[in-house]
Amino acid sequence: MAANELRREGGCLCGAIRYTVTGAPLLSAVCHCRHCQRQGGSAFSVVCAVAASQYEQRGETRVFQDRGDSGQAVHRHFCDTCGSPIVSIADVLPDLTIVKAGTFDDPGFIVPTQEAYCRDAWAFVPPFSGTERFSGTNIGESR
Numbered sequence: 001m002a003a004n005e006l007r008r009e010g011g012c013l014c015g016a017i018r019y020t021v022t023g024a025p026l027l028s029a030v031c032h033c034r035h036c037q038r039q040g041g042s043a044f045s046v047v048c049a050v051a052a053s054q055y056e057q058r059g060e061t062r063v064f065q066d067r068g069d070s071g072q073a074v075h076r077h078f079c080d081t082c083g084s085p086i087v088s089i090a091d092v093l094p095d096l097t098i099v100k101a102g103t104f105d106d107p108g109f110i111v112p113t114q115e116a117y118c119r120d121a122w123a124f125v126p127p128f129s130g131t132e133r134f135s136g137t138n139i140g141e142s143r
């Protein structure tokens with residue numbers, strides 16, 4: 001990474017977990033899946049996918065081992081003190097760190113370009129403008 005590359009900071013609600021993302025995210029997306037709904041307690045999650053090498057974390061997250069469509073593990077990292085979801089890492093894409101975008105200190109830069117798991121989207125949530133909509137997963141499967 002170049003020394004002058006953009007660095008974005010984020011962290012959990014209580015501040016026990018802090019992280020830095022270096023460089024531009026590879027992808028910003030909305031995920032309507034039931035797992036994101038349960039973990040976040042809301043209608044959908046907004047996530048930024050970054051290369052594992054772009055993500056640096058201070059503080060130790062607790063990990064819930066979830067399971068994705070593929071049957072392989074999805075490691076959902078969250079703060080053990082305040083419960084904020086921080087990142088998810090799927091065994092099918094171990095080099096990708098999926099950051100829960102609401103944890104950035106300044107999330108205003110995020111413009112989602114894709115919506116995943118639209119089949120689970122709530123009826124009152126309209127399609128976002130400028131997104132490509134997927135019935136199921138938008139990453140990690142051949143297309």
Ligand SMILES: [Zn+2]
Pocket residue numbers: 012013014015016017079080081082083084
């Ligand atoms: Zn916390």
